[in-house]
Amino acid sequence: MIIQLDSNITGAQLKRLKEKLKEIAYKTTHVSTQYSDYIIGVGKREFDIRAIGTMPGIRDIHRVSDDYKLVSKKWRVEDTAIRLNEDIEIGTGHFTLMAGPCSIESEEQIEKTIAHLARNGVRIMRGGVYKPRSSPYSFRGLGIDGLKLWYEKAHAAGIKIITEVMMVEQIEDMAGYVDIFQVGARNSQNFNLLDALGEVDKPVLLKRGISGTIDELLQAAEYIFSNGNERIMLCERGIRSYETAYRNTMDINAIAMLKEKTHLPVIADPSHGIGLRRFVSPVALAAVMAGADGVILEVHEQPEKAFSDGQQTLSFPEAERLYKRLRQAFELRETF
Amino acid sequence: MIIQLDSNITGAQLKRLKEKLKEIAYKTTHVSTQYSDYIIGVGKREFDIRAIGTMPGIRDIHRVSDDYKLVSKKWRVEDTAIRLNEDIEIGTGHFTLMAGPCSIESEEQIEKTIAHLARNGVRIMRGGVYKPRSSPYSFRGLGIDGLKLWYEKAHAAGIKIITEVMMVEQIEDMAGYVDIFQVGARNSQNFNLLDALGEVDKPVLLKRGISGTIDELLQAAEYIFSNGNERIMLCERGIRSYETAYRNTMDINAIAMLKEKTHLPVIADPSHGIGLRRFVSPVALAAVMAGADGVILEVHEQPEKAFSDGQQTLSFPEAERLYKRLRQAFELRETF
Amino acid sequence: MIIQLDSNITGAQLKRLKEKLKEIAYKTTHVSTQYSDYIIGVGKREFDIRAIGTMPGIRDIHRVSDDYKLVSKKWRVEDTAIRLNEDIEIGTGHFTLMAGPCSIESEEQIEKTIAHLARNGVRIMRGGVYKPRSSPYSFRGLGIDGLKLWYEKAHAAGIKIITEVMMVEQIEDMAGYVDIFQVGARNSQNFNLLDALGEVDKPVLLKRGISGTIDELLQAAEYIFSNGNERIMLCERGIRSYETAYRNTMDINAIAMLKEKTHLPVIADPSHGIGLRRFVSPVALAAVMAGADGVILEVHEQPEKAFSDGQQTLSFPEAERLYKRLRQAFELRETF
């Protein structure tokens, strides 16, 4: 059960509400986000929802039987938009493109990518400064200095940035230079990191785990929301299957289903979703047709020279062709 | 190695060719289809392809290193079309819709479905008369009598039919009443059935196995082709993954990749691909955008009363809406 | 619901029973095996089982809610043994070893393998004469002539043989030269083949599908049983998972669970279960400890020269060491 509180609920009213819930043996969690306050009640007893809904200080009440609550569309029927500034919004009929290299490598690379994005009307740049790498002997990214340089140049060009955060300790340092925090697939159930991102008023793009279920993804989002941050996007990036012909298996079903289960925006990552450059384009287009609110792409001026993941990275001309097609596909879909 | 023979190659020329291949220790298979004759050579020794290519009686020669040969695009660069009659063609820029119930149930059901398809310009009707069922105690279909009735009514309305064949012994009886033979996922490696379908001059739609790889699907098609039948379509119908939120996981990657690896048409089956009626539409649209040459759909006048699989079956109005959208999506894709 | 009939039930009694079941809206299947007659009733209505159980001509009655019925341990609580002759029994405290090459290759190979088995007290020889091969250009086995030669030599040495049958048409020809029919993983849901094997009074070893569930395996066995043949063994041979370090992933859980769900013997196939020769031994031992009634192994005098699957084939000395250990492990397990 989710109870949204009136912003002017009194202490006495709140106390009365909690007592009432205790009477019916519901365990409660008080959630306070940048936008509102909620009481989440978990219990099994049958009760008359009107007896609670008519109490003073309550704005709204809903039964939600899933393990996730606040991210559910059963509760919030209208889709949620995430506003980055006055003219960039994600979700609810806006089509979002994010593109950039796997790793931030150099000043020159940053500048060239920014120019490419600006030319194509892409407003959000992706890139890694902390890289999760399977081997401890691999390059792990330029770190905070790379981030600062990148942020400065991107903002000068009016471009927002999204980058991965890997541990709680990095959040504070990064927060001043990041527009969207990304949680990678390997950290999709790093619950402490999710908790901590709930305490920041920055949008979070949460990737599905390498073999994460739809339900686990939504519960991970619930961690962030219930710790205070409502600004969450979900990202389908391919799952691990038995098929070895591609790096991952893009789960198009997940996109269709997430759009029904949650009010949060859903972004598709076809670069990881198939992991092979020459198929990124059809997979991206499919994702849009299945309902994605946006697409995040790996692009590089010289894919074959990219620091890592060059195999799945588009060249600038390939990306340009794809941006146009994606916008056309999105437009067609919106007429349906 | 694939060697396509001239239609007027002489016995002596053929003998000389086979001797030549024996000299370089290549094992040969003579393939004779409804359209042409081929020698497939499998061996490891390096050789000068021109020394063979310039022999008399040879039309074309190609190296193909994959385990599948004749179905490979490395050999036949142009896509193959399958012509059902003067005005129905599958593949090569034609968009194909196939729709109908899971099981053929009754004369009334056949008539209503035909009327629905005719109204919507759908030229191929699907339906099962032999049903593969997990339990021996389930309904296994109306059999050959149902097929004859169905065939008669469909052909009277100018509609072609596709239905599943489950065993070699059924082929002869069915052949007079079938336009396209379907091989189901559970029989995708029933090699004797594939062999036997190679000897029939009817198109075959071959479904990917429940956890079949791309490579296994192409090798299964090679069985049919190398036994004499070039008229093959491949069908992606979802794979078995760890995710239990849907019946199968539609593998959109496979569609994109098959279009690169083979010249055969690729059909998508979103009904089985997700297995939940309310998501069939976005998944079907995604499949078209990823490159599918056509879509096969389960429809029923009253999905909730369908003999089986009602869960994934569209109602007529839902299907009508989808046919239109699929055609629009296909048209947009063709402009790319 | 399973109703076992008295062997001397009268026609009138049987008629009365079926009427009774019709009254409560149960769909019935009459099963007649080499050992007994059964009525399988499938329906939903609640009823008093005693009202049926006390009718004349009925030996036993049980409710079984699973989709499989006759193979369930809920019905037949005691494990079933399969007797090959007066001194070879499979299941119920007997430990069974089956070993031999992937493919039957030559007279010499047959003789050497038989000598090896005889030396080690292994009473059942495995080998393929019809081979399911992914590629149509691969060797498909020696066929019926190879089978006859093999059968003659094995029986002269007092050794039984098990070999794979791939299609209905082969059964009649093979039946005179086979002691146990094997159904391969790719045919685990070839329902017509299962039906046909139900009509033969020969034991059948049924392999789990490449990504078959426990439930599907049991339902496949139900096909054979309900068509008249009670002499069935199940075989765990590894499943397809995301892990590429081995050919298949041996599912030890399945062995433990099958021993609870069914009264049929369970055989482990560690050669396919891991697919790498140097690990066959630990995996085989694990399977015995988990509850397997027997083990089927690939052995060859010169594994590196075996026609196929040499990678997972043990040499004679390796196999000898393993037979001894398996017997010791089985003995220890029996004390638990």
Place this chain on the structure above:
Amino acid sequence: MIIQLDSNITGAQLKRLKEKLKEIAYKTTHVSTQYSDYIIGVGKREFDIRAIGTMPGIRDIHRVSDDYKLVSKKWRVEDTAIRLNEDIEIGTGHFTLMAGPCSIESEEQIEKTIAHLARNGVRIMRGGVYKPRSSPYSFRGLGIDGLKLWYEKAHAAGIKIITEVMMVEQIEDMAGYVDIFQVGARNSQNFNLLDALGEVDKPVLLKRGISGTIDELLQAAEYIFSNGNERIMLCERGIRSYETAYRNTMDINAIAMLKEKTHLPVIADPSHGIGLRRFVSPVALAAVMAGADGVILEVHEQPEKAFSDGQQTLSFPEAERLYKRLRQAFELRETF
């Protein structure tokens, strides 16, 4: 390439070595553990290993082509033992049992479990004080106070404890009250946590990821080792597969293969490996037979009342029976 340094290598010798490696374009990492110093060289050029191996200050040199190096058996051929105190050793012929509840719940529960373990000669107690939970609304464990209480009581009884650490910040607080740090499946690629555990001189039990590969597990261990901590155990705890009959699919193959690939001890977790109490025993026995150096088990005085995971938790009498059998199975295996 791994170069183990002499403990008395001089600064000049080390400098010369690094120059030499730079000449052949090898990227080097200096690893300094509680036991020794190593230079890891990663590069592609061919070189004469003797030219380096004979330089002064070098104790040993090996080529290791895998992505993991120091944890590889190619480098350290002898298995590694982990000594907890003068009489508790893990690996190298010692059989290790660890048992305890999913969650530490109360003083009474701790005492009863300790008494049970002491009675049965089990020297290591497992239990969670920080619990990774899919839902933010679930109980997350007693935390540091629970840990202190538990540690005190266990040590008074001569029992060591193993518990999960979830984030870098917890390490320092926990270190004084933990004998073995456990890294859970969800954190198996939390590289910052792995780095930090490399800086602690406490043994670490590293669980395989929910769908982690053998290779990823070994690379995760390499993170810990290369940051300075050689005291690592690996743990197979079941993988995510398509089969839904059990919570996870115990991967017995992994145990057999890990024992070949690494010198580190390998522990099996059958409780999670199958997730169903009545099958924990056969799966545990299988794991020992496949080569596990030890087993970690969930036990509780009243499984049905356990805080979580009661489904897979053994009662004390069940556990007692299993300990004995596991020891017998281990003894038999050691004779092979």
